[in-house]
Every structure is written in C-alpha cells, then in structure tokens.
Amino acid sequence: MGRYRIHVATGAWPFSGSFNRVQLWLVGERGEAELELQLRPARSQVEEFEQDVPQDLGPLQFVKLRKHHSLVDDAWFCDRITVQGPGALEEAAFPCYRWVQGEGLLTLPEGTARLAGNNTWDVFQKHREQELEERQQIYCWATWKEGLPLTIAAGSEDDLPANMRFHEQKRLDHEWSANDYRVRKWFMDIALKHVYSLMRSWNSLEDFDQIFWGQKTALAEKVHQRWQDDELFGYQFLNGANPMLLRRSTSLPSRLVLPSGMEELQAQLEKELQGGSLFEADFILLDGIPANVIQGEKQYLAAPLVMLKMDPSGKLLPMVIQIEPPNPSNPTPPLFLPSDPPLAWLLAKTWVRSSDFQLHELQYHLLNTHLLAEVFTVATMRCLPGLHPVFKLLIPHTRYTLDINTRARNQLISDGGVFDKVTSSGGGGHVQLMRQAMTQLTYRSLCPPDDLADRGLMGIPSALYAHDALRLWDIIARYVEGIIHLFYHGDDVVRGDPELQAWCREITEVGLCQAQDRGFPVSFQSRAQLCHFLTMCIFTCSAQHAAVNTGQFDWFAWVPNAPCTMRMPPPTTKEDVTMDTVMGSLPNVWQTSLQMSITWLLGRPHLDMVPLGHHKEEYFSGPEPKAVLRQFQADLDKLEKEIMARNEQLDLPYEYLKPSLVESSITI
Template identity: 60%
Template sequence: MVVYSIRISTGVSLAAGSINKVHLWLVGQHGEAALGDLLRPFRGKEEEFKVDVSEYLGPLLFVKLQKRHLLQDDAWFCNWISVQGPGEGGAEYRFPCYRWVQGSGILTLPEGTGHTVVEDPQHLFTKHREEELQERMKLYRWGNWKDGLILTVAGKKLSDLPADERFLEDKKIEFDTSLAVGLANFVFNLPKNAMASWDNPDDFDCVFKSSYGKLAERVRNSWKVDAFFGYQFVNGANPMLLRRCVNLPARLVFPPGMEELQTQLEKELKGGTLFEADFSLLDGIKANVIHCSQQFLAAPLVLLKLQPDGQLLPMAIQLELPKIGSTPPPIFLPTDPPVVWLLAKCWVRSCDFQLHELQSHLLRGHLMAEVFAVATMRCLPTIHPVYKLLLPHLRYTMEINLRARNRLVSESGVFDQMVSTGGGGHVDVVKRAGNLVTYSSFCPPDDLKERGLLDVKSSYYAQDALRLWEVIYRYVEGILDLYYKTDAAVREDHELQHWCQEITETGLQGAQDRGFPTSLETRAQASQFVTMCIFTCTGQHSSVHLGQLDWFSWVPNAPCTMRLPPPTTKDATMETLMDTLPNPFLASLQMTIIWHLGRPQCVMVPLGQHPEEYFSSVEAKAVLRKFREELAELDKEIEARNESLDIPYEYLRPSLVENSVAI
C-alpha cells in the first residue's frame, strides 16, 4: 500500500460549496485508482486527507472527479486539487480547475504543468485533448448578433451561456445593485431637473455630481478652453482618432476668403505639427428619433496644431463633408464668435462620444475580446499553455457583452432611448468600423507609428501603452519560450494554428486581408499575437473605459445626442446652443448610464493579479512573478510622473487596469 495526501480547495462565492458527495480517481502513467466518495465540499474551505492506494501509480497525469447526488444536483465550484505522492519526499502535483462541477458526469483535470500537442510524444494527453475540445465545440458556438458584424458567442439570454462564463454572485449582486441605485436616482431627480429653467450650459449642474472625481469637476470648469478640448484627443477617453497629417485632408474644401487659413495649415503641415481627427465614419449614418423628435449627426474634421509646450490647439473644424455640386460647408475657427466656436466644438465632442462608445469601446474592446474568448474555448484544451495564459484575461467577457447586447445596444435599449446614433445607426457604425479594423491598429508599437504619435511627448496614452505592451510581451514571451523551443514547434502545434485561424477567418469574418494572421510561423509571431489578445482585453479596453466618468459626466463635453442640425452659418446664439444640446431628460439619463458603467468597480481584479493559478511549474510561476514585479514597477513610475502633471494620466496604470473585459 502507498499513501497519497490530497488537498481540495473550494471557491469562496456564496454557492461554491455543495451538499453532494464527490468521488475521485487518480490517474498516473502506471495505472488508475478509485478513491471513493471523499467529501462534501464547503464554501471557501481547503480540505486535506490521506488515502491508501494498492500500488504506486507513477507520475500523475489526471485527477478525475464526479459529483454524486440522490435528489438535488448542487453545483460545486472547485478551485484546485493538489496530490502529494507517497513517501516523505514525494512529488506534489497540482490540478487547476476553477470551474463549476455540475451534474453527474466525470470531469477530468490534467496536471497543471501545461503541454502543447507537440510536447506529448507518448500521446498521454491526446485522447483527453480531443474529447475536451469536442465537448467545448458543442458548448461554445458562434453566434451572429447582426449580419455584417464580427461574431459573438451564441445565445440570447444569460441562461444560454455556459455556467463558467456567468458572473459569480459577488459580481452579479454588485452590478445589479449599481444599476438599480442609478435608475432609482434617475427617477427621483427627473421631475426636479425637468422643471428647472436651462438657459446656458452652466445649468447642466443640475445633473452633475462633483463626487464623481476631481477630473470630472475639472472638465466642468475647463471644457470651453481650446487647449482642454485638444488635450482630450491625446489623453482623454478616446485617444484612438488622432493622427499626424501627412497631407491636407482631401475632404477639406476652403470656402472663399479662407486663403490665410490654408497658408497656416500648410505651414504646420510642413513643420510636422499638424494633426487631424476625422469623423468621416459617421457620414450618412441615419440619426435617431427620440420621443418622436428627430435627432441629428455630423461627420466633423478637426485640425489641430502641436505647440512647442506640448499643447494641442484646434485650428479649424469642418462639421460635414463637402457634397458634389453644393456650396462648401463652413469651416469654423477659434476667431469666430465665442458661441459659434463653442457650438462647433460641442458637435465634435458629441461625435467623439458616438465613436468612443461604438468603435473604440464596444467594437475594439468588448467584441474583439469576445472573439478571442470564444475561439480560445473552442480550439485550445485546458492543458495548452496559451489557454492557461489567456483564460484569466477572458473572465466575465461573454456575460458583460450579452448584457450590453440585451440592454445597451438592443432594440429599445439605452442607445435607442438617448443617443443620436441609436435606432439602428449604431449598428451601421459598428459595421463600418469593423471593416476598417486592422491587425497593426491593435499593436501599439505599429499603431502609434502609423498615427505619427511616437514622438509626441504630451501623449501619455502613447507612452504608457508602449510600456505596458512591452511588459505584457515579455511575460508572454517568457511563458511561450518554456514550451516552444524552436519556430518549428510553433508551426507544428495544430491546436495553436487552428486557434489563430478561428480568430481571423471565423470570428473576425475573414480579417486576413487587413493583416490578421491565419497561421503563426515563428515564436516571435506567436508572442506578438498572444500579446495583442491580452493587451486588447486589458490595457486597451481600460484606456477607453476608465475615462468615461471623468470626461462624459459633464454633459456639454460629451453630448449623447444633438437636437438641432449642424450649423451651416456662423450666426448661432446661446439659445441655439441650448436647443441643440440634450434636454434635462436625456442629460439625466446620460449621467445615470455613465455612472453605472464608469464608476470604480468593487469587484475588480487588477492586471496580472488574478488569484487563479493555471500553471503549476516552478518555471512558469517565476515568469508570472517577474510579470507582476514589472507591473508594480511601471505603476510606481506612472504614479511618480503623474505627480508633476497638471492632469494626471491614470488609465493605463497597471493597478487600475482590469484583468479582463468585465465591465
């Protein structure tokens, strides 16, 4: 007889424990042993016991477990199982689980070292890999939210999602409570706000709360300032539109009398200090109708000059594209009457709100992460090192996205109720934006180079994105180097190749013509692709998510809709401005939703700090430890830099970056 010591850890969520008995088996290279019904697992407990086995099983490969019940199937959330081999110096084997055990089927957990399909010459794990992926293909199916968009997970209701993709109780309670509190405040305050007389933008104070933070209050006080307007393109909630001009934009047609402006722009262009933010994506999008009232959209072009001190100042705003045979649209200037110039800037800010939420946030953050999540679950078994690398960064993404499709961008959802691109226009925007998605735009070193932002010292987004990308890349490279010793090992890993192909050809609906690879040929290419996935799910999403409460709380700085058409003359008045901006109802609703989605999260896992341990080897744990050390160092560097900044840039601080798209 030989003795094995077993430890079993149960999750801490409210329903993690189970009244059902759990039966275990140990599977080693030399045999298999049934251990019988060993426990009824208790929530948050780590239980330990010893078992006698008739003979030594050899190096352990799997633990199998089965939950048995008579009357009630009570799901159990198992964190991990650890087995200490016989003898005083017996090897310890760790079997990560971190999932729900349901029903009466047998769940097989492979030992946590991780193996690629190439690293298994004796085919010890081949059958398990194949069977697991067959089951996953049935459980995780591709869905199509709207024709012409990248794919999502199949399912229309939260109950359609696999149990392991659902919020745990703490997350669900916090999320639902926040929404209920926000809506209650909206209903309570609406009569008071609606009865108030709103004569100028300062009256939006009725729906603004200074408790939303120092920067939100700074926005309220400074939103009219040109330098503050320009700052948002480099370090605001949506730093993804700005690019350096290499030519004057083709859409820029100068009306008569604008020769001086053309000369100024050409001078800045020649000096490399002319930048643009082009909203042409919105041209022709059908605007929403809210409460029987037609709303309006524009497609602005903003031209800005970079000052020697790093400030970015707007030089000109064109609100609409020229139409053939029509008079060129007006170009608004800082020298125009103050209300006219302010109205033009409000139009830009409203359009930035649209593209932020639909292109930068929904598409490039949430929907892209969901493609990675579904492809990973369909193509990579739990034993695969890339699965282990990615899984912590895919947590809760499917549920938060399904909630968004059912409440935010659904028919009669939030966008239809308050946003000028609602009523179907928002879907068209996402479709157009999806057709422009390129691989290089998801890799900051390439994206920032293409947009001419690498040497813009006042772009803290660019600086921090590059540094965070490099830290994540070293982490990914460190892990992959443990499993892929040659480029050939990457090419021969058919699971990895299928995963890459599934993302590009299936999930992204044929994005290979926009640079996304369909195969990974080298270790460097594999490291870049996996880094792209993790950065998108963490840093990139946080860079456009965390700023919402700061920059969108003051409604005139980010109007959710515009109630009058864009001006075609320069005779606007304060009454015109107020009639264009959202009314009290829409402003109140905007504040409610922005608070719910942008508030600091009580249930939040910072980048790299996930408690789950999917790798059991000493070498892989050392790489993760080094990753965490580099993240902590970067966090301190950003904190120190921010102390000297007039406006601290915090959206890529590792301690504030969420570990997955979970909100």
C-alpha cells in the same frame, strides 16, 4: 502501499461550496485508485486528507471526480486539487477553476502544459481531443448582425455556459447597481423638478449643474469647470476617453475646402504642416449614417474634421473645424475658427465632442475591445484544450467577457436599448456605423507600436496614453515571450502545432469573418509572430479596454463636454448662433439624466476586479512559468511607480493605464 496527501480547494464565491458528496479517484501511470473520502466542499476552504493506497500508482496523470446528489444538484466551484504521493518531493497540481454540476465524471489532468502529440495512445492526447469535442458542442458561434464579428450563441446570460457567467457576487453587484439609490435619486429629483418638461431643453448651461452633484471624480470636476477651453478640447484627443482618432498630418486633407479670403489660415496650416506640428481628427466614418428619432423627435449626426496644432509646450490647440464634409449641395461648408463669435466656436466644438462620443462608444470601445475579446474567447474555448500553454496564458483574460457582452446586446445596443433611447447614432445607425468601422479594423490598428507609428504619435511628451500604452505593450510582450519560449523551442514547433494553427484560423477566418485581407494572420510561422499576436490579444482584453472604458465618467458625466445626441442640425452660418441654438442642440433634460446615470454605472469602481497580472488562478504547474509571472508582476509594479511619480507633477494626471487600475479582462 503508499500514503497520499490530498488538498481540495473550493472557490471563494458565494455558493461555491456544496452539500453534495464528492467522490475522487487518483490516476497514475501504473494504476488507478478510488479514494474513500467523505468530501462535502465548503466555500473558501482547503480540505486536507491523507489516504493509504494499496498499489503504487506511479507519476500521477489525472484526478477524476464525481459529485453525487439525491434531491438537489448543489453546484460546487472547485478551484484546484493538489496531491503529494509517497516519496514525491513536490505536489502534483490539478487545476479546475470551474463549476462541477450534475453527476457526470470530470477528469482533471495534471497541470503541466503540454503541446499536442502524435501518439494516439497518449492518454493526455485522448483527453484533449475529447475535451475539444465537448467544448465545441457548448461554445457555438452566432451572427448578431451581418458584417460584424461573430458572437457566442446565447440569447441571454442564462444561456451561457456556467463557467462563463458572472459569479454570484459580481452578478448581484452588477444588477443591483442599476437600481442604486443615488441613481434612482437622480431620476427622482429630476422628475420632481421637471415633471412637465423632461423632454424640453435646459434653459442655460448652468442648469446642467442641477444633476451634476454628489459623488464625482476630481477630473470630472475639472472637465465641468474647463470644458469650454480650447486647451482641454485638444487635450482629449491625446489623453481623453478616446485617444485613438488623432493623427499627425502629412498633407492638408482634401475635404478641407478653404474659400477665398482664408489665405492667412492656409498659410498657418501649411506652416504647421512643414514643421510637423499639424494634427487632424477626421470623423468621416459618420458621414451618411442615419440619425436616430427619439420619442418622435429627429436627432442629428455630423462628420466633423478638426485641424489642430501642437505648440512648443505640448499643448494641442484647435485651429479650424469643418462640421460637415463638402457635398454637391454644399461644396463649401462653413469653417469655424477660434476667432469666431464665442457661441459659434463653442457649438462647433460641441459638435465634434458629440461625434467623438459616437465613435468612442461604438468603434473604439464596443467593436475594438468588447467584440474582439469575445472572438478571442470563443475561439480559445473551441480550439485550445486546457493542457495547451496558450490556453493557460489566455484564460485569465477571458473572465466574464461573454456575460458582459451578452448583457450589452440585450440592454445597451439592442432594439429599444439604451442606444436607441438616448444617442443620435441609435435606432439602427449604430449598427451601420460599426459595420463601417469593421471594414477599417486592421491588425496594425490593434498593436500600439504599429498604430502609434502609423498615426505619427511616437515620441510626443504630452501624449500620455501613447507613452503608457507602449510601456504596457512591452511589458506584456516580455511576459508572453517568457511563457511561449518555455514550450516552443523553435519556429518549427510553432508551425507544427495543429491546435494553435486551428485557433489562429478560427479567429481570422471565422470569428472575424475573413479578416486576412486586413492583416490578420491565418497561420503562425514563427515564435515572434505568435508572441506578437498573443500580446495583441492580452493588450486588447486588458490595457486597451481600460484606456477607453475607465474615463467615461470623467469625460462624459458633464454632458455638454460629450453630448450623446444633438437635437438641431449643424449651423450653416456663424452669426446666427445664440444661446438658444446651443441649448436646443444639446441633449434635453431626460437624455442628460440618462447619460449621467449610465456613465456613472460604467465608470464606478466595481467588486471582484482583478488587476492585470494578479489573477489568483494557477493554471500552470512547475517553477518556470511561475517565475515568468513574478517577473511580469515586478515589471508592472515598476511601471505603476513611474506613472504615480509622473502624475504627481501633472495638473491632469493620466491614470487609465496605471497597472493597478487595468483589469485583466473585460468585465464591464
């Protein structure tokens, strides 16, 4: 006979506990024992039991549990179960971190990560094969739109597996925030003041102040005050909400047609080019995208090209803007210069900022983070069992992603959703734009060391996104390498892991629709290749999403700085631009109100946020993975202090990649 000490931990979420009775079994190498426990789990509680077992079970392999119910199936969120057997120096841990529903038998393996084996009699091998069979029935692929990454097969968040949905606290916070008093008050005030003119233009730029009040960030206020300045315009390409488009010029773009009389400008451009200080932002992806029609009013899109120079102090300043590319009907489109009439130059910059809004939201935010993270999540659930070290490494970075993406497809980018109602790329253009962006999505573009090198942005002191992204990439890479090297002792082990190779193929060939021609691997041949790919996955799901999501309120709440739509065609001459032209081009009263409200909802602090590296779930057992995680946390804390010290010296602090503000997964 031996005495076993059992701890059962229940989640802290609302309704995590259960009034149903739970039955437990211990399964060891030499036997199995049913425990005579009266367990009714309570939220946030760790219940301790001691139980005498008449036989020697040997090293524990599994805990099995069944939740019984009579009238009501009261779901239980089980965190983990730990057991210390007779004579054992350490507890055996059985991670769960999922909802227990119905009366089926749930088997939890001991938490030590294990690679797939070749022994068909291995109980762990049987468990992992059965687990994947069950998961592949639950997690199925679907095509939301042809030409885009595949998604989870779920019509709404209610169709998702229970373990992928928001917990109750998160759900209520997310849904209630849409009806937040301040948001409703914004709409009410606007409706009262402009009840007969919601679809009309504002009369002046100062009129936008009527809704730019209440809670706002210090940076949003600076944008409000300085959005017309060329310096802030250029700064946003380096460190704004979308730092992904700028690149150093290696030649003058072929689309930049300089008519006669502009020899001085050409000489200036060539001088900056030779000095390595000429940069460009080309929005050519928007060329040919059909513009939206909102409540019967045609909207407009453009595909600008911006040429900028970097002065010795690190300021990035615009030199010339071409709003539209040349075409047969307009082979020499007008070029706008800082020396032009102020309103003409302001309107040209506003066209650029509106175009940046479209690419930011659809290409760099939605496609390159949200939809990619969904592919990683579904492939992980379909191909990697819970015992696999890569599953244990990645699962904290998939939290809530399927839920938030499903909501986005039903509310933001759906037919009649927010994009259709308010943006110039809505009404179908947004889908066409993402299809175009998908053809340009390369593996290198998702890896900052490659992407920043390709764009010529390495080593620029004023490029704060680039600096912080590289530092975070390196920290994540060391963490990944530390975990992977514990379980893969050579390249041959990587090549010989069938579950890992299936996961790789599932991402590239299935989820990303045959993306191998754009550099995505279809197999892993070495530990280094695997570590690089995993670093990309974690960086995309955490740091990169933070970089393109967190600043939306800062940069987009003052609507003239990032108009969601333009309501007049681009100017063809400079002399005829008046304030009426500017105001007639900017979003109307209703569109402005909606943009401000949405950016507040997206950019506000939200409950249940888990910073990178600080998830509470303990999926790994044993001291070695925990030591790697502690070093990861120490490295993140060091970077946090470095960024805080740097930001104290800056007029415009860059905080989007400060580790404490980087969420571990995509949840908003």
